[in-house]
Amino acid sequence: MCDELGRILKAAERGEFPAPDGTTTVIGQPDARDAGVLAFTAHSVVFTDEDPAWIRERLAAAPSDPLAAAMNPVFLAELLARTGRVMGTIDLMTVARALPGPPEVELREIADPGHTRVARALAYRDGVRVWAADGGVLVLGRGLAGRWECAVEVDEDARGRGLGVALARAARRLVPDTAVWAQAAPGNARSVRAFQRAGFRPVGSEALLSATWSSS
Incomplete structure (x- = not known):
């Protein structure tokens, strides 16, 4: 399990966010229960135990502005199919x-x-x-x-x-x-x-x- 997501969220509680540099951080899941995507200002975080190379390949192919690729419905649908998981709304x-x-x-x-x-x-x-x-x-x-x-x-x-x-x-x-x-x-x-x-x-x-x- 990866604790990097916990550090990112704790920093956000203090008002400290990932650099707004237009990139996507790909990290492992914090536990077996949760995977997904977070979007901050001009920076996204994908947390999953899937192959990071596959994640970056699909992000590059998403029909979207790169700043929004990780929340693009096409990418999310591919991630759901790849992981066999389900999701509700983007909150x-x-x-x-x-x-x-x-x-x-x-x-x-x-x-x-x-x-x-x-x-x-x-x-x-x-x-x-x-x-x-x-x-x-x-x-x-x-x-x-x-x-x-x-x-x-x-x-x-x-x-x-x-x-x-x-x-x-x-x-x-x-x-x-x-x-x-x-x-x-x-x-x-x-x-x-x-x-x-x-x-x-x-x-x-x-x-x-x-x-x-x-x-x-």
């Missing part, structure tokens, strides 16, 4: 520093894995913990390369009163580390806005290739 990656003090919203920790967000988190994260609020759920766990990740779900009838923002800020107070990450599909504008209002800053995009598909 926006955001990160926020941890905050001191208790959450500003009343939470109760639960162990019930029946909620759809909980079931999905268990497929992609380790050490998952779950809290419920009146009208919402907060999930926290270790995801890609061991980084702490959070996810928020707000009931439809509880929307419009700032609960999503409050839960996202609560994650910053509950994370047992210096920072917490959140990923969202760019088209999910409501979620993107909530995390940004909670202090999460965009740092790049992510195409995560999973060994198994979670439909939750």
Whole structure:
């Protein structure tokens, strides 16, 4: 297993990113579960245990601006076929520093894995913990390369009163580390806005290739 991806993500938490030189870094997977592509400003990172020479050959052949080749659908489709993996959307990656003090919203920790967000988190994260609020759920766990990740779900009838923002800020107070990450599909504008209002800053995009598909 390769720990280079973990170092790249830790640096990104501090606001330090790969050089915007238009190149692609190819490294091994951090573990057997996760492979994929990250795109920062003018620099991409492909993390897979596949042959690096094959990766670079297919990137060069992708019908795209070289700056975007690693996120080109043609390249991603070839990578999926090569690895036998699956992926969902290309997500926006955001990160926020941890905050001191208790959450500003009343939470109760639960162990019930029946909620759809909980079931999905268990497929992609380790050490998952779950809290419920009146009208919402907060999930926290270790995801890609061991980084702490959070996810928020707000009931439809509880929307419009700032609960999503409050839960996202609560994650910053509950994370047992210096920072917490959140990923969202760019088209999910409501979620993107909530995390940004909670202090999460965009740092790049992510195409995560999973060994198994979670439909939750």
